[in-house]
Amino acid sequence: MNKWSRRAFLTAGVLAGGGLIVGVAIRPGNRTPELAKLMEKSDEVLVNAWVKLSPDNRVTVIVPHVEMGQGAHTAMPMMLAEDMDVDWDTLSIEEAPAHEAYVTSDIARDFALPGKVPGIIDDTIKGAFIKISQFIDLQITGGSYSVRATGVRSMRVAGAAVRQLLIQTAAQTWNVPESQIRTDKSFLFHDRTGRSAPYVDFASQVVEQKASNTPELKPPSEFNIIGNNDIQRLDIPAKVDGSAQFGVDVIVPGMKYATIKAPAVFGSKIKKIDGSAALQKNGVHAVVNLGDAVAVISDGYWQAKKAIALVKIELEETGYEALNTAEMLDKFRADLDLAVLNGDEIEDYVSGDARNALSAASLTIDAEYSVPYLAHATMEPMNCTALIDGDTLRVWTGTQNPLGTRNALAKEFGFEPHKVSVHNQYLGGGFGRRATPDYPIQAVKIAQEMPGVPVKLIWSREEDTQHDHYRQAMVSRFKGGLDVNGAAIAWENQFHEKHEPVEAPDIPYAIPNKLIHYTDSPTHIPFGPWRSVDHSIHAFFTESFIDEMAVAAGDDPYEFRRRLLRDQPRIKKVLETAAKMADWGRDLPAGWGRGIALHSSFGTVVAQVAVVDVSGGDLKVDKVYCAADPGYAVSPDGFTAQMESGIIFGLTAALYGDITIENGAVKQSNFHDYPMVRMNTAPEIEVRIINSGEKLGGGGEPGTPPIAPAVANAVYAATNKRFRQLPIQL
Amino acid sequence: MIEITVNNETVNLDVEPDTPLLWAVREQLNLTGTKFGCGLAQCGACTMHLDGKPIRTCVTPVSVVAGRSVTTIEGVAHPDGELHAVQKAWIEQQVPQCGYCQSGQIMSAVALLANNPAPTDDDIDVAMSGNICRCGMYGRIRKAIKQAASMSSQRSSIQTDDAVQKEQVDRILNSETGPDIPVEVRNEPVSS
Structure with a gap:
């Protein structure tokens, strides 16, 4: 072990055959209570990444994030390869194992260091792996976190550290100053003496080296890999020839298939079942009562699906059987009223005195907005394969939360954590849905029925739509005040059911008196994070209402915003860029409209202009212009793709997304009644990236929030009709 | 059987x-x-x-x-392992994200081009609107189909x-x- 600072340490070891493995652990300040208990000191947290150098001088990057299309399996190694000066063409990746390898230090060592571990680093490696596993348990793939946190804190530092150690080693061996050694494409060079060597030649000596306190990171002007648009995603070739393996594709010898049916009303318990008719069907092995769902195990999915329709289920009442969307919205409104009446609202963001300013304003407007529940509708329905063998449990699935899933399973079923392994696969869409381990828990419950036999649970699309964890429905109320000059002086906003991120309801505008507050209004509908979480909801509300204030002020919606961003140069520039891209202000044909919206999330500022055509009586989104400042786009094409993806995802919500509750249950069941944007309804999208040099932001989520208000504002521009409810239905 | x-x-x-x-x-x-x-x-x-x-x-x-x-x-793909023009264009345009829908997208696109060597945007809408991409890569799919159309030399009449x-x-x-x-x-x- 080479201690290089109190905030970071490096571990290195020799691989069988003379390769090298290096891990970097860093402890930036992070004071969340969950992480605090893992830290050696109260202000420390551990992040880790690993790089392996094999005897043939090829580099493997071990990425502690899952791949669900967001490109983490490419952006992470790009960041490491940049600072290590790796030959990109010889690089490959492995996803950090969430199974036993990272759970116990011994197996972790086997994973990372096949063969013998030098005694001198044994304890260090053990300790480091335990901490990595604990950290990843809490740090799932989500929150657009991979590049901006792991990439910055771990991958780049790991790469730089390895390079520095190699230079030190080569300098000693060649007896030349370190400053005369350069690196390029996994080779070291000393030009004056004409010497060169592949990195791996010095691997075994690196473990004896002491690293300096902080490895030097390359300035952006020296980047070859970061920001390089010619670098293609590493996971794409397997995704065009059918060889990419998703959770549902896992084949375990001797495997049986299961499907499931949960009672329609959330929270229902099963009193009893009669599975006799199902059991008589060919190939059916078992009908399982899970208490809150029924499963059928058979030789194939189709047999299970046919048989489960024959199971008679008797349910206990929940009390929600008469509940419909309309009553739920009324309850939200009543709880908002009650909170004001009782004066027990929870203050969220406050500046000045909004209520006084509203009374003094020369013009006030108010409005109530709402959004419905939304399902994730990942293309790959939930699925998980489980095998119980004595005191060990193995599961194969796609999850955003591999170690969290392992721990949840160990706890739920009483396994020793190190006897549970999660074999993570490509995710056929995540969007937050695959952060919840409900489907692995179900799979294990079902597999308990046939110990020693692997059972693959596959949900039907209907089950997936009706038993999701949903984006919350919400009602949000606004009051705005303008002075005699039409300047915005007051902003009051009240909503309910706050989740994360905390800043989602806040606005960037210089309105001197601001009161944002919320209350609770619980329901029986399970909540789950949905791409950008609270941001997609609040951006629709706040960016629509600021548009209403602009209209009330008799101002142009773009200029009105722009003036209120006088103290926010970074955000203002993004807004101006989007407006310029869209030729803001230029005439459009009759029945067309342009709408602008702006929202920052996960460290990235995004402004979008939607151009809509309602001349035919239907709403058609013709084009979307998107300007985004992520600080610096590590993978410009990958970031662009994330913006495109986020826009279409948010557009589906804006135009169609509507999960309604009827008699306590979700009414929609499949894509015919929960429609998606398709090829014929997808607008053209133009993305411009602004590399401001600010701290890196995320890519997976920030594209989603601005599109719904941009479209709603465009519809207003075209029709003079304000849509305060999603989906927008003309 | x-x-x-x-x-x-x-x-x-x-x-x-x-x-x-x-x-x-x-x-x-x-x-x-x-x-x-x-x-x-x-x-x-x-x-x-x-x-x-x-x-x-x-x-x-x-x-x-x-x-x-x-x-x-x-x-x-061709029996010798060479990818189909559509698959090549899919890589060139970096189409897939999660990738789950892409087998279906590619099969629809291959059939479209086999039938219609130079599809218009409307042709693409008709042929491809039955395939949902939840990651929303429609723009890239459209570009890739057009690229494949220009790459493809052999077509069968279907x-x-x-x-x-x-x-x-x-x-x-x-x-x-x-x-x-x-x-x-x-x-x-x-x-x-």
């Missing part, structure tokens, strides 16, 4: 005749490149070619394909009719295993 040809190999499937082709191919032949998305011919993830025509295999019983020829995503598929959708919607609510099936020709 039902005998069919899959990717130019004759195979015997030991399944109940009403088993959708999708599940027979995935579970009996272990060809898992074709995906399950909806079970209702609504999303296109399960698209294979039957005698060259794209079909939604989640609603196509193996009984109706007996003795016929099926192509899956695993059989799209007759299309969607009668088989429509019949099977109707059948499954009326069966005991269909959804228990009324369903309107999108009227999407699988090929123009």
